[in-house]
Amino acid sequence: MMFSESHKEAQALLDKFEVYTIPIKIEEIAKKEGLKVIPYPFNEGISGTLLINENVIGFNQTESRVRRRFTIAHELGHFMLHRNQNKTVFLDKLFRFNVPNDNQNEQFEMEANAFAAAILMPEKILRKEIKGIEIDLGDELAIKYLAKKFDVSTTAMYFRLLNLKLISPH
Amino acid sequence: MDINVETFYEEIGVRIKVARIKADIKPDTLGDILGLTRTSIVNIENGRQRPSVHLLLTIAKIFRISFNELLPEFCLEHSIEDHKVHVHKKDIQSISKVDNETEQSLKEFMLSIK
Numbered sequence: 001m002m003f004s005e006s007h008k009e010a011q012a013l014l015d016k017f018e019v020y021t022i023p024i025k026i027e028e029i030a031k032k033e034g035l036k037v038i039p040y041p042f043n044e045g046i047s048g049t050l051l052i053n054e055n056v057i058g059f060n061q062t063e064s065r066v067r068r069r070f071t072i073a074h075e076l077g078h079f080m081l082h083r084n085q086n087k088t089v090f091l092d093k094l095f096r097f098n099v100p101n102d103n104q105n106e107q108f109e110m111e112a113n114a115f116a117a118a119i120l121m122p123e124k125i126l127r128k129e130i131k132g133i134e135i136d137l138g139d140e141l142a143i144k145y146l147a148k149k150f151d152v153s154t155t156a157m158y159f160r161l162l163n164l165k166l167i168s169p170h
Numbered sequence: 171m172d173i174n175v176e177t178f179y180e181e182i183g184v185r186i187k188v189a190r191i192k193a194d195i196k197p198d199t200l201g202d203i204l205g206l207t208r209t210s211i212v213n214i215e216n217g218r219q220r221p222s223v224h225l226l227l228t229i230a231k232i233f234r235i236s237f238n239e240l241l242p243e244f245c246l247e248h249s250i251e252d253h254k255v256h257v258h259k260k261d262i263q264s265i266s267k268v269d270n271e272t273e274q275s276l277k278e279f280m281l282s283i284k
Contacts, residue, residue, distance in 0.1 A: 040279045042279065043271055045272070046275055046276070049276060049279065051280065054283065058279050058283075078263070087261055087262070089262045090263045090264070091263065091272070091276060092264070105263060108263055
């Protein structure tokens with residue numbers, strides 16, 4: 001599977017810190033990994049940055065809460081997966097979910113996104129939550145409900161469910 | 171010692187901007203306090219307008235920082251180049267092109283955490 005490494009790393013981190021409850025406290029996890037997590041009013045369009053040499057994640061404080069959480073998870077993904085790749089600054093301007101992996105940059109971004117999805121919406125917990133609700137998952141309301149529980153955007157939840165083949169595309 | 175005057179005022183401007191952002195004060199508000207227009211504040215922060223020493227002292231007082239914090243380091247003892255925040259575009263991993271504004275915002279963040 002394409003992003004199995006990202007998913008494995010995310011799960012390993014959750015196991016390491018014995019995180020079993022949602023919403024995932026992503027900032028706390030990043031801090032436990034030794035990173036400083038700092039809010040900053042970046043220019044519009046910059047969601048966040050990871051500075052390898054400083055062990056710092058900066059996130060755009062003006063963006064929405066779910067977006068900020070995703071940014072921190074995404075930067076943590078870069079730290080876990082790409083810190084030895086000769087890049088010292090990771091800069092994330094926008095998130096795209098369905099980009100073709102035609103170069104290394106896009107591959108890195110997709111891996112970090114996969115990591116973020118896997119850590120914010122852990123597969124095991126997500127499957128358990130779904131068992132608990134007796135609604136059709138094609139239902140937008142069900143996706144919204146799950147998104148709220150995991151404190152992620154509806155879009156992020158939709159793609160996660162899609163990737164886990166828990167729903168089929170509309 | 172070779173000092174580039176333009177760079178000097180740009181460095182001061184960035185420091186003022188960082189202090190202002192840290193204090194969560196808008197350019198308009200700072201302008202009101204100092205009796206300057208918003209445009210003047212923006213120009214000072216971009217290094218296009220050169221603030222007087224008296225103005226710098228007032229700004230430092232407003233933000234409750236020391237005067238030195240607004241000055242590029244070479245005034246104290248080192249060369250300005252040693253203390254500039256260096257970001258090489260090749261070291262940046264980004265999905266889309268890094269434009270100058272983005273680079274500036276990143277540099278300001280890096281300066282603010284020092």
